[in-house]
Amino acid sequence: MKPLVLFGRSPAADLAGLGAGRQSWRLRSPVNSPAGDRDAALIAHQDDWELAVAQGYTLAICRDERPAHASLSYVRLPAQFAELGEGDVLRVQPETGRVRVLYRRSSRHNFFLVTERCNNYCLMCSQPPKSVDDGWLMDEIADTLPLVDPTTPSLTFTGGEPLTEWRRFIGLLDLARDLLPDTAVHVLTNGRAFASPEVASAWAAVRHPKLSAGIPIYAAVDHVHDYVVQAKGAFDQTVLGVLRLKDRGQRVEIRIVLHAVTVPRLRETCSWIARNLPFVDHVALMGMENTGFAIANEDLLWIDPMDYREQLALGVEVLATAGVNVSVYNLPLCVLDHSVRPFAVQSISDWKNAYVAECDGCSARDECAGFFSTGRPKFSRGIAAI
């Protein structure tokens, strides 16, 4: 099982006359003329080269060699690269020939990495933070948002901590509001920044009609949460942040990653949410992706989902009967108690979603989240065809 290849180095390119610096390009079939100067022709047949020139494209994206007679600037995709289609957005770095897919129109799981910087340092972080100056990432996103299909149903901003440079990030949300008002914009944040009323108010002032914040609370006990995120005082700030957002009528999702440190008090954590934060819009109880720091801390974190099956069932039941909207992410149906299965969601992003041999004969495969193909996947002893 392997994730889709969405970045790599182009084996061949001719970018003469395109200028230096990274650029975002929207792919378009040369049957149609370009809708803007950021549209590149997606070559499917040899005939398309001529068509692309005739339509006035300045760049072609292709899989095969450029025919000898053609002279249009082009980028050839790496051999194992994922299938691309009309409306997808590709980032091209002319100097190095590096290409990266930023947006796939057919996917429900598009996300933008806002920064790799973070003031948490979670034990199981799948995207380990780096202390680097990566402000250019937000420029790139600002460059790319105008190319995203405005009918795209959802988009996620992730990190690092997207609110690290919060003023600039709020600017991106303003842009998303203007360009993509119908898209559900979900921001994965640790929520600590919202402890400041100024940040919470700026967020609310964006007034994107479908904006929500996904905020992790790993326990209802200060030192447990702080340990998981490796930051003293984080619990207090995060809870205050959630309260400030809700006080301003903003959508908030609480996210709990299930691992050996969070699971022992899962039922209590869920009861606490039901009693103290019943007004949150969604609670996601999430199986852990064994990648990034989770691999380094495997001894500390790994627990077979079969060993928290009962805790999870109790937690889900407490939340659901309290009227809290709850889902279970990232866990295959076969390891879940029957009562929990209706709450399970096919949550794993399409580009890293996979199934195992046992799934072949399984009647529930079409509704099942399956597995992560990233990192070093760990498998439950409970995996079995249903």
Place this chain on the structure above:
Amino acid sequence: MAGFARPDSFVPVASALQLLPIRFERLGGDRFLVGNMVGDMAEMTQTELDRLCALDLAPGDGLYERAFEKLFISSVEQRAQQQLLALRLRSRLSFLRAATPLHLFVVTLRCEHSCPYCQVSRQSKDRVRYDMDEATASKALDIALSAPAPLIKIEFQGGEPLLNFELIRWIVLAAKERAPRRGKQLQFVIATNLALLNDEVLDFCGEHGVLLSTSLDGPRDLHNKNRPRRGSNSHELAVAGIQRIKERLGPDRVSALMTTTEASLDRVEEIVDEYLRQGLDGIFLRPLSPYGFAIKTKQFHKYRAQDWLRFWKRGLRYILDINKSGRHFPEFYSALILRRLLSDEPIGYVDLRSPAGIGLGALVYNYDGAVFASDEARMLAEMGDRTFELGSVHEHSYRDLVLSDTLVSVVADSLTQTAPECSRCVFEPNCGADPVYHHATQKDPVGIKPLSEFCERQKGVITHLFELLEHSPEDAAILRRWAQ
């Protein structure tokens, strides 16, 4: 990659720990119930409680974690724990924002039943004297529609209100005409024994969305013993009425209440079965109140709080087992308490709140135009005690009535948040002030709580429900559903 810090790097400084407001009560032996100011409770041993109070807690010892999750403790630099308590307290008191949603119209005191436990002291004759007239109803309606609550619930009481159905009809139509101007929504209920139910009443209720609430005390012999009328057919008429309403108006248009008498005490299963047989969607196991004929005929004194608690527990056990077999059938008194225990949303029940629900939750317009602070207050008045009479529809406005010295002083005096015994009671956040009851039984709106059967019942009910929630997972799952 930088290294990871160990768990002990994140434990709070012991000297920064602080105790937030807690209360506790001994459950017996070495077991204590400990609670916060918004009704979350935990069970602890004496040693654990002592350690909590002394802040002798070590993160990782389990007690620290339980105490933190229940908002019993915080660190001085933290703000979230207190914010949670504050916002939840605000939610729990938010019923004050929609004052006086319930308005009871006693359209007649006459009744064709002669129940010995009648708590309103019904009359059997003299239409002129004991029926409400239109002029009085009109004034009462204006008062009701000037209450702040956006949804005004009008309940027709008696006597037997169907004996003055003409007036009910007049009030419903007048209310519908006047409400839009004031931006109010309306709900109507007739509390009736159904003996006089006829097509005219059914058609009217169907057309105007009027609900019906009746009395059903159990199987025929018990019901007819409790609720005598000429012909000894109260049960037959009630049951036939329930079925007619279900057929004509729909299954959710009728509900029933039972009253526990001495004769009920050994028969809770049969009573529940009767409710199931009638296709009702739950049962309210309700004790007798100390008013009216219930006192005069000494019905009230025939059993004590402990007898009723035994009856209720046995009934609850039976009802839970019915729910286990898949039928959703709540015990409504438990459901009310459970909503207090498991959520901060205010409930519409006027007896389980502080500030007390009298006046601020409900007003009662008596047949003669006198206005009372609660249904029980007018029951007392019929016994000659007019302590809770707030004024008259002919002389006073909503504001006059609710800001009357009588009401303000009783509500202020009976606040459970400050009353002796209540203010430090672990059950207080889930309980309420009942000044009328305590005045009736102890001649004091606050009352001496260790002698109060209200208090004894509340403590018994809440403790029992807490224990089921904590120690009986299968029952707990059902009880949590009732709280929805």
